[in-house]
Amino acid sequence: MHSHMRRNVLIILGAVALVWGALALVLDSPSLNLASSGSSARSGVSPACLPGTLEHTAALGGTGVDVSPAPETGTANPRTQISFLGVPASEIRVLSVVGERSGSHAGHLRGYSQGDGASFQPDAPFDAGESVTVRAALGAGAGKPVSFRFRVDTPYSTARTATFPNAQPPPPDYQSFYTLPGVQAPVMTVTVPDRDPAAGDVLTTNGPGPGQYGPLIYTPQGRLVWFDKLSRGETAENLSVQTYAGQRDLTWWKGRVLSLGFGQGEDLVMSSRYQTVARIHGGNGGYCQTATGKRVAGPGLKIVRLS
Numbered sequence: 023m024h025s026h027m028r029r030n031v032l033i034i035l036g037a038v039a040l041v042w043g044a045l046a047l048v049l050d051s052p053s054l055n056l057a058s059s060g061s062s063a064r065s066g067v068s069p070a071c072l073p074g075t076l077e078h079t080a081a082l083g084g085t086g087v088d089v090s091p092a093p094e095t096g097t098a099n100p101r102t103q104i105s106f107l108g109v110p111a112s113e114i115r116v117l118s119v120v121g122e123r124s125g126s127h128a129g130h131l132r133g134y135s136q137g138d139g140a141s142f143q144p145d146a147p148f149d150a151g152e153s154v155t156v157r158a159a160l161g162a163g164a165g166k167p168v169s170f171r172f173r174v175d176t177p178y179s180t181a182r183t184a185t186f187p188n189a190q191p192p193p194p195d196y197q198s199f200y201t202l203p204g205v206q207a208p209v210m211t212v213t214v215p216d217r218d219p220a221a222g223d224v225l226t227t228n229g230p231g232p233g234q235y236g237p238l239i240y241t242p243q244g245r246l247v248w249f250d251k252l253s254r255g256e257t258a259e260n261l262s263v264q265t266y267a268g269q270r271d272l273t274w275w276k277g278r279v280l281s282l283g284f285g286q287g288e289d290l291v292m293s294s295r296y297q298t299v300a301r302i303h304g305g306n307g308g309y310c311q312t313a314t315g316k317r318v319a320g321p322g323l324k325i326v327r328l329s
Contacts, residue, residue: 099307111140186230
């Protein structure tokens with residue numbers, strides 16, 4: 023009987039120890055000294071390198087206007103714009119943009135084509151790591167005074183990121199032309215003709231991988247129509263035909279592919295004479311990013327021929 027009681031006592035003590043240990047893990051206090059306040063986890067204060075909260079809103083209270091960068095965020099690009107959505111450009115007045123180190127910033131306020139907002143484009147970038155204060159009066163009449171802050175981050179440089187190996191392809195895989203010295207355009211072999219007589223030219227790109235990179239256009243029979251050889255390290259993606267300023271133009275992405283699925287660059291718009299008419303960059307100082315691996319080659323791609 024005594025041994026049975028001792029076993030029960032040991033079991034109870036073991037269970038208490040397990041509960042004690044679990045509470046210590048949950049509360050981050052091995053001694054369960056709940057009155058202590060030495061760590062930031064217990065006091066609810068985040069480390070200096072982290073934001074105090076991840077809950078941010080782009081809305082400016084009482085205005086119906088959203089702004090970017092969002093107030094109290096800390097990851098703005100040094101070349102960011104300051105955008106207002108929900109108020110016409112004509113109702114954004116006495117705008118002041120001041121960096122804690124870079125000082126007051128001059129720039130241009132450019133309205134959106136749909137008339138529901140505008141972006142302030144500073145003439146000079148902000149300093150990395152500084153806090154920026156924005157003040158303005160929004161709305162009709164005298165407007166409602168608003169003020170918000172955001173912090174500028176330090177961008178990670180990709181200048182030394184290695185590019186993809188650009189090996190020389192086998193001679194049967196490319197074609198050369200006397201009229202295009204130095205160009206070695208990839209050969210496209212059509213094994214099965216397209217049965218659709220209305221099928222247009224084939225638009226595709228080459229890279230990353232062996233050979234010269236760039237956008238290409240072939241006839242349905244595989245004859246090269248156009249190839250824009252890019253500089254080493256630059257890649258083309260997503261060549262297509264779209265409407266721009268009322269005209270049917272070529273559009274494609276040009277930049278550096280840093281890893282499969284991620285790149286930094288810009289979108290180009292080219293006329294039917296292959297002249298660049300517009301360059302589209304990412305908003306707020308960012309890059310246009312593209313996903314690789316979506317190139318289409320071979321017959322059957324139905325694209326209207328450029329006139």
